[in-house]
Amino acid sequence: MVRFVPVSWTELVKGLRRLGFDGPFQGGKHPYMIKNNLVLTIPNSHRKQISIDLLSRILKQAGITKEQWLER
Numbered sequence: 001m002v003r004f005v006p007v008s009w010t011e012l013v014k015g016l017r018r019l020g021f022d023g024p025f026q027g028g029k030h031p032y033m034i035k036n037n038l039v040l041t042i043p044n045s046h047r048k049q050i051s052i053d054l055l056s057r058i059l060k061q062a063g064i065t066k067e068q069w070l071e072r
Helices: 009-018 052-062 066-071
Strands: 022-027 030-035 038-041
Touching: 009 022, 009 030, 009 052, 038 052, 052 066
Parallel strands: none
Antiparallel strands: 022 030, 030 038
């Protein structure tokens, strides 16, 4: 069974692209990704992992379930 674990910024972007998002695009203080009419702000790229808590909040805003994320 695959577990819900922290991911790198690159893994976040690749996963969101597989789920239909375009980008990332630079805007203001943070990059963002777009899917239809949804604009999803993502954290700046950095060397640390994106925590499970932050990943959960991003996925909730994107309307992506944990199961969909793990299947990507």
